Amino acid sequence: MRRFILTLVSIIATSATAPVSAAGTGTGGGDSGVGIVDSTLLVWAGSEADLVITGSPGSSGGQLILCSWHDIGHAVDAPALGGVENLVEGHYYYIECHFSDDESIVAGYPITAIYVVGDTPGIAADTAEVARFAVDHLDFESPLPALSPAGDQIVGVETWLAVTSQLDYPSISADAGPVWATVRPVFRSVTWNMGNGDRVTCTREGGATTVWDRNSSANQHSNCTYVYRANGDGEFAVSATITWDILQRNDQNPNEHPWGSLTLSTALTVPVRELQAVID
Secondary structure (H helix, E strand, O other): OEEOOOOOEOOOOOOOOOOOOOOOOOOOOOOOOEEEEOOEEEEEEEEHHHEEEEOOOOOOOOOOEEEEEEEOOOOOOOOOOEOEOOOOOOOEEEEEEEEOOOOOEOOOOOEEEEOEOOEOOOOEEOHHHHHHHHHHOOOOOOOOEEEEOOOOEEOOOEEEEEEOOOOOOOOEEEEEOOEEEEEEEEEEEEEEEOOOOOEEEEOOOOOOOOOOOOOOOOOOOOOOEEEOOOOOOOEEEEEEEEEEEEEEEEOOOOOOEEEEEEEEEEEEEEEEEOHHHHHO
C-alpha cells in the first residue's frame, strides 16, 4: 500500500532583517535593504497590500517604506528608546515606519513587537517576506516513488530506487511595490529512508530518476539501489524525500544566490520477503 504525504519542511530562509553587522550586511549576503543611521537599524520595505506574484518583478509601482528599529530597554509600555545595530530573535523592539517620499507615518505604526527572523511586524513587507511569499507559491508535485522490482522486495536482491515525479520547475517572482524577489528551485537529491534505519541519498547523476526497464537489455546500471539483508516483520515503512535548493534574486542583490532549501516527502509500505518464503 502506498501513502502520499505532502510535507513542507526544512525551509531555511535568509532574512532581510537578520542579525546585521555594523556595515549593514545581513546574513543573506547583502539581501537586506538595511542601513545603520545614527546607530539605528533602518529597513527598506514595501506594503503587504501591494504583495503579488508577478511576471515583471519591481515594475508594479507602490511606495517605498522605511522602518527604524529601536531598543526599548526593559519597559515595553513606556520604552526608553535606544539605538539598534543587531536584531536578536525573541526580543522586543519599538518599530517606526514612514513612506520615503513624503515621510508620512504608515498606518498602524509605531508598534512594539517581538522580532522573528524574516518578518517585519505590521503591514511592511521587506525583501525576506517577499521572497518567502514567492517560495510559498511554488507548486511542487509529490514525490512519486518507483521501485524495481515492483511489489515485493527480496532479501539479498538489489532494489532499484527512483522517483518519476517532476523535479524541475520554473522560477517565480513576487513584489511589494519597489521590493521584489525571484526564486528558482534546483533539484538536489532524493533521500530514501528504508524503514530499518538505513538511508540512501541519490542525485540525478547517480540514478535518482533511473527506472529499471524490463523490456531493455540486462546491461542497465544505477547507483540508486539498496539491498535488504533481513525481512524484519515483513514490511518496512519507507519514505522518499526530495530536496530542492532555492536560489533567489532580489532588489538588494540581483545576482542569483541561495535562499534556503525545501523538502517534500512521500511515504509507502514496502513488503520484503525471504526467497524461500516466495518459493513456498
